[in-house]
Amino acid sequence: xxxxxxxxxxxxxxxxxxxxxxxxxxxxxxxxxxxxxxxxxxxxxxxxxxxxxxxxxxxxxxxxxxxxxxxxxxxxxxxxxxxxxxxxxxxxxxxxxxxxxxxxxxxxxxxxxxxxxxxxxxxxxxxxxxxxxxxxxxxxxxxxxxxxxxxxxxxxxxxxxxxxxxxxxxxxxxxxxxxxxxxxxxxxxxxxxxxxxxxxxxxxxxxxxxxxxxxxxxxxxxxxxxxxxxxxxxxxxxxxxxxxxxxxxxxxxxxxxxxxxxxxxxxxxxxxxxxxxxxxxxxxxxxxxxxxxxxxxxxxxxxxxxxxxxxxxxxxxxxxxxxxx
Amino acid sequence: xxxxxxxxxxxxxxxxxxxxxxxxxxxxxxxxxxxxxxxxxxxxxxxxxxxxxxxxxxxxxxxxxxxxxxxxxxxxxxxxxxxxxxxxxxxxxxxxxxxxxxxxxxxxxxxxxxxxxxxxxxxxxxxxxxxxxxxxxxxxxxxxxxxxxxxxxxxxxxxxxxxxxxxxxxxxxxxxxxxxxxxxxxxxxxxxxxxxxxxxxxxxxxxxxxxxxxxxxxxxxxxxxxxxxxxxxxxxxxxxxxxxxxxxxxxxxxxxx
Ligand SMILES: Cc1cc2nc3c(=O)[nH]c(=O)nc-3n(C[C@H](O)[C@H](O)[C@H](O)COP(=O)(O)OP(=O)(O)OC[C@H]3O[C@@H](n4cnc5c(N)ncnc54)[C@H](O)[C@@H]3O)c2cc1C
Ligand SMILES: Nc1ncnc2c1ncn2[C@@H]1O[C@H](COP(=O)(O)O)[C@@H](O)[C@H]1O
Numbered sequence: 001x002x003x004x005x006x007x008x009x010x011x012x013x014x015x016x017x018x019x020x021x022x023x024x025x026x027x028x029x030x031x032x033x034x035x036x037x038x039x040x041x042x043x044x045x046x047x048x049x050x051x052x053x054x055x056x057x058x059x060x061x062x063x064x065x066x067x068x069x070x071x072x073x074x075x076x077x078x079x080x081x082x083x084x085x086x087x088x089x090x091x092x093x094x095x096x097x098x099x100x101x102x103x104x105x106x107x108x109x110x111x112x113x114x115x116x117x118x119x120x121x122x123x124x125x126x127x128x129x130x131x132x133x134x135x136x137x138x139x140x141x142x143x144x145x146x147x148x149x150x151x152x153x154x155x156x157x158x159x160x161x162x163x164x165x166x167x168x169x170x171x172x173x174x175x176x177x178x179x180x181x182x183x184x185x186x187x188x189x190x191x192x193x194x195x196x197x198x199x200x201x202x203x204x205x206x207x208x209x210x211x212x213x214x215x216x217x218x219x220x221x222x223x224x225x226x227x228x229x230x231x232x233x234x235x236x237x238x239x240x241x242x243x244x245x246x247x248x249x250x251x252x253x254x255x256x257x258x259x260x261x262x263x264x265x266x267x268x269x270x271x272x273x274x275x276x277x278x279x280x281x282x283x284x285x286x287x288x289x290x291x292x293x294x295x296x297x298x299x300x301x302x303x304x305x306x307x308x309x310x311x312x313x314x315x316x317x318x319x320x321x322x323x324x325x
Numbered sequence: 326x327x328x329x330x331x332x333x334x335x336x337x338x339x340x341x342x343x344x345x346x347x348x349x350x351x352x353x354x355x356x357x358x359x360x361x362x363x364x365x366x367x368x369x370x371x372x373x374x375x376x377x378x379x380x381x382x383x384x385x386x387x388x389x390x391x392x393x394x395x396x397x398x399x400x401x402x403x404x405x406x407x408x409x410x411x412x413x414x415x416x417x418x419x420x421x422x423x424x425x426x427x428x429x430x431x432x433x434x435x436x437x438x439x440x441x442x443x444x445x446x447x448x449x450x451x452x453x454x455x456x457x458x459x460x461x462x463x464x465x466x467x468x469x470x471x472x473x474x475x476x477x478x479x480x481x482x483x484x485x486x487x488x489x490x491x492x493x494x495x496x497x498x499x500x501x502x503x504x505x506x507x508x509x510x511x512x513x514x515x516x517x518x519x520x521x522x523x524x525x526x527x528x529x530x531x532x533x534x535x536x537x538x539x540x541x542x543x544x545x546x547x548x549x550x551x552x553x554x555x556x557x558x559x560x561x562x563x564x565x566x567x568x569x570x571x572x573x574x575x576x577x578x579x580x581x582x
Contacts, residue, residue: 009491070490072460072472095456097473098491100449104460104472113419113543116449116456128545134352134452137343141545152456185469189496198489206579230579238363241510248510249489254451255363255509263579272340280553284577286570292559295341299553302573306563314564318571319580 001086002033004056005040005079005093005102012046016094018160020153021054023118024092025163031124033089036060038082039171040067040075048169055163060086062176070098071186076105078176083110085174088148090127095152103150112146117154135254135277156260156281198249198257206232207261209252209279210240213268213289213308217245222312223267229319235259235279237269253278267308271296288312327381327479327501330434331372331445332427333365333400334415335393336452342549349546351416352452361396364447366514368507372445373404373515375479381442382406386430388423389415394530401525402517408530419542420453424461426535431466441502443484448472448506453542459506470504471497475511487511 004024006017013021024035037051037059051059062078079102083091091106093099095117107114115131119139122128127144132154144151201207208227214220220234227234235252236245252259254274264282269275271287271294279285287300288311297303304311337354344353369385376383385400387393388411397408411426418426431441444466446459456472463470477486479501486497486505517525560569574580 007491070495073469097489100456101460101472104457107457108421108461108464113421114455114457115543116454122545130548133454133547134339134343135454137339137549138345138352139548139550140453141548143543143545145543181469185471185497185499187490187495188498190490190492191494191496192492193489193494230574232579242513244513251510263574263577273343274340286560286573287557298557300557301555303557303559304561304563304566304570305559306566310564311566311570314567315570318567319574322571322580 001088002028002035002090002092003038003079003083003086003088004035005038005091005099006051007094007096007098008039008041008047012044013050014094015160016096016099016155018050018054019156019158020092020094020099021051021056022160023153023158025055026158027090027121027124030121031127036086036088038062038079040078043171048171051169052167053162055165055167056169057167059169059171061171061173063173064176064178066178066183067176069186069188071183072098072101072105073182073185074178076102076109077178077182078174080106080109081176082174083148090149090151092151092153095154099152103152107150110148110150112148112150113144114150114152115142115144116152118151119154119157135274136280137273137277155258201233201235201250201252202257202259204233204259204261206230206263207235207252207259207265207282208232209235209237209264209266209269210246211237211266211269212239214240214245215309219309220246222309222316225316226265226312229316232261235264237275266296266300267312269296270294271299327375327379327442328440329372329375329381329383329443329445330386330431330441331365331368331383331400331405332386332458333361333369333396333447334450334452335359335387335389335396336361336450345547345549349548350544351547359392359395360451361399362447362449362451363509364449364507367509367512368445368447369400369403369405370512370514371477371507374512375443375477376404376406379479384409386411386427388413388418388426388535391532397530398525399517401528402521403515404521405528407528410530410532411535412532413535417541418539420455420457421461422537422539422541424458424465425537427458427462428465429536430533443479443501444504446504446506448508455542459504463504466502466504468502468504469499470506471499472506474505474507477505
């Protein structure tokens, strides 16, 4: 049995959770395990439908008002109950902030190893998984040979795909055993902070990137105009946030956001591995850089060699003129 | 008076290609310098802020080779007042082993009458990225733990922390003693002053040997992923390339013709 912990939002299961379910099904097919889910959110029809499409016949829904405010410890306690009662061999979630946190709690409670950010399964007996290390610049093959294997799936390690046979998902409500101590870390309050919202960046189809080459906080006018003309989002390098030119919420990379747009246009970004870590899932990369030897240029699909302060305004002008045509 | 322990990890400062040692078991760091994760630099900054605000202390700890003193001194130069080096071969230590060794240090200090009220760590180490040491440490010490935290402050016997959640900024209030794992972005690490550097040279560093018998990380081998195949197509030089760029935008469908 493989247990997948899924996350949902107003539209149903998140993209990352659907990826994790697809990953789990492929692993289950190889290892001869069925896949069940744990849903903390209210299991709406939309969620049940999506779970069914992923071939999940049974979803466990821990039902306790004390779980409505998230706490890594209490959600993990509820998940461990399900893992024990269903005699699961593998526990898996997407490698999101909450996914990695809950899994670490589960691994600590079960006293077993955990592999974070897995991209592939090397072998199933013994279970050896391949995971991203050094921000994705290197891969580690890691053996998970404890009685229960705990792993998180790296974002975009696979595309979500429907199962060949859809299921009607049954929801089993469970009453978890919760300890008061697991509730002290619950979220006390949530503040809406629009400026810090990174979902616009991580979900954008087009991202315009800006690095040290922007030259200063005042060097973003043309880049922001290009972003707007393309209906995209601005993403920046760590140099840009460290120098205070732009907020950290816009940072792409190992210690920022991971993006997977159709098009990424990094301007004046050298392409250090920690930045590449965050943008390597882009379908097409068009680099604009004065240095033809910059790693970002040599790794890109397309490049323009030149000063971004000349190239970007010229692109904006061309876009505007074709638009008014 | 909050006594903070902040944990940092010495890691190779690679920015270009990652090279591996011949046995494929570690990153070859012979030609690069060393650093710590930006998350940990922010944890050090928060440790200093909490110590200053409460009249307490900030101690910096690393588990690793003796050269880790370099990273300890960097933290001592920006406000930590003492260091602990737990000398060990990190390749033999998995995240549970590191957590057990740090827990031993905390217990020994508390047994000697030095409370450790708040342990700050990075959310994930820059090299192994296990996302576990803070949580496992919390279990080893039976203390509450928060991860993905951008900023925190201490109010009497509680730590008030903020972090970005799926629906906005989440605020937590947890009784001390506690463990908090920090992400880059909520605070700006300070630069060392000249007096800071002078102090760092003289600050005491307690060197210890861990007593835990490591179980290891389960690593079979490291590999470097193959580079993206295919070569780059240069659309042109300077402003003259603009029409070719817009043609490409149309071709891949992000701009309508
Ligand atoms: C553990 C760790 C985590 C990290 N996490 C991140 C992260 O999340 N994100 C991140 O970005 N970095 C991260 N870094 C930092 C990373 O190593 C690099 O230092 C950083 O990405 C470099 O930013 P940059 O490309 O803007 O600057 P530089 O490396 O200085 O490159 C500037 C580029 O701009 C070009 N250029 C200059 N002027 C112009 C111009 N007028 N027009 C066009 N091109 C021009 C130059 O040719 C050069 O290629 C991390 C580092 C570590 C150690
Ligand atoms: N060898 C180490 N010495 C000190 N702290 C460490 C060590 N390894 C990990 N940590 C701390 O634990 C955090 C998370 O690490 P990890 O769980 O390995 O991703 C890091 O950011 C550090 O703050």
